[in-house]
Amino acid sequence: TRKVTITALRSLYKRGEPIVMLTAHDFPSAHVADAAGIDMVLVGDSLAMVALGMQDTSELTLEEMILHCRSVSRAVKSAFTIADLPMGSYEISHEQALESAFRVVKEGRVQGVKIEGGLEMAPTIKRVTDAGIPVVAHIGLTPQRQNSLGGFRVQGKSVTGALKLLQDAYAVQEAGAFMVVLEAIPPEIASTITKKLRIPTIGIGAGNACSGQVLVQIDMSGNFPPGRFLPKFVKQYADVWGEALKGIKEYKKEVKSKVYPSQEYTYPMSTEDVAEFKR
Numbered sequence: 001t002r003k004v005t006i007t008a009l010r011s012l013y014k015r016g017e018p019i020v021m022l023t024a025h026d027f028p029s030a031h032v033a034d035a036a037g038i039d040m041v042l043v044g045d046s047l048a049m050v051a052l053g054m055q056d057t058s059e060l061t062l063e064e065m066i067l068h069c070r071s072v073s074r075a076v077k078s079a080f081t082i083a084d085l086p087m088g089s090y091e092i093s094h095e096q097a098l099e100s101a102f103r104v105v106k107e108g109r110v111q112g113v114k115i116e117g118g119l120e121m122a123p124t125i126k127r128v129t130d131a132g133i134p135v136v137a138h139i140g141l142t143p144q145r146q147n148s149l150g151g152f153r154v155q156g157k158s159v160t161g162a163l164k165l166l167q168d169a170y171a172v173q174e175a176g177a178f179m180v181v182l183e184a185i186p187p188e189i190a191s192t193i194t195k196k197l198r199i200p201t202i203g204i205g206a207g208n209a210c211s212g213q214v215l216v217q218i219d220m221s222g223n224f225p226p227g228r229f230l231p232k233f234v235k236q237y238a239d240v241w242g243e244a245l246k247g248i249k250e251y252k253k254e255v256k257s258k259v260y261p262s263q264e265y266t267y268p269m270s271t272e273d274v275a276e277f278k279r
C-alpha cells in the first residue's frame with residue numbers, strides 16, 4: 001500500500017472524486033480504517049467525548065492528543081493522517097500554535113493538523129502552514145467553541161450567518177489551509193462554498209456537494225450503547241456494539257458453564273510425560 005500524500009489528495013479533488021475521511025482514536029480503530037482504504041484518518045478531538053468519556057472536547061490536553069496520535073500513526077500504513085489541535089493549545093500565540101503543531105507532527109507522527117476557526121484563526125493557519133505543516137481548517141459548528149455558540153447548533157442558517165461562513169472559508173483558504181471541514185451547515189451553503197473555493201471542502205452534516213466527507217468512526221460503526229444521542233447527520237453503517245455484546249455474553253456463558261476453554265484451546269502434553277508428572 002502506498003502512502004497517501006497531499007499531492008494524491010489534490011488530484012482526487014481535481015478529478016472530482018470525493019475524499020473519504022474517518023476518525024481513528026487508537027491502534028485498532030486506525031488499523032481498520034486504513035485496511036478499508038480510507039483516504040484520510042483524523043485523530044479528532046471527538047476522542048475526548050466518544051473514546052475517553054469526557055463531557056466535551058475542552059477537557060482534552062495536548063499530551064493526551066499526542067499519546068493517541070502515536071497509537072494511530074503506528075497502525076496507519078496508507079492514509080494521510082491529521083490531528084486536531086486541542087482547545088487551548090494554539091490560541092494563545094503563534095509560537096504556541098507552532099509548538100503544538102510541531103509536537104503532534106514530531107511526537108504524534110501525523111502529517112498535518114486541523115485547527116478550528118475561520119477569519120480569526122487565519123494568521124495562525126498562515127504561520128503553521130509557512131512552517132511546512134499542512135493545515136486543515138474547520139468552520140461552521142466548531143465544537144471547541146460550543147460554550148460561546150450556545151451548544152452543538154447548526155451554523156449559517158441565516159443570510160448573515162451564511163455570508164460569515166463564506167468569509168471564513170475565503171480567509172482560511174488565503175491563509176494557506178489545504179482543505180476545510182464544514183460542520184453542520186445547510187447543504188446549499190456548503191455547495192456554494194465548495195464551488196467558490198479552490199481547496200477541497202470536507203463535509204460533516206453539510207450535504208453531499210462537498211469535495212469529501214468525514215464521520216466519527218465510533219458513531220458510524222455503532223460502537224456505543226443503544227439510546228445514545230446521535231447528531232442528525234450520522235448514518236450508522238454497522239453494529240459494533242451489538243456484535244461485541246453478543247460475543248462477550250457468549251464468553252461469559254461459556255466460562256460459567258465450563259464450556260470454554262475446551263480441549264482445542266489448551267496446550268497438549270504427551271501422555272507419558274503427564275503420567276510421569278503425576279507419579
Ligand code: KIV
Nearest residue numbers: 023044045046214216
Ligand atoms: O473531532 C472530530 O472528530 C472532528 C470531526 C468530526 C470533523 O473534528
Ligand code: NA
Nearest residue numbers: 044045046084
Ligand atoms: Na474535532
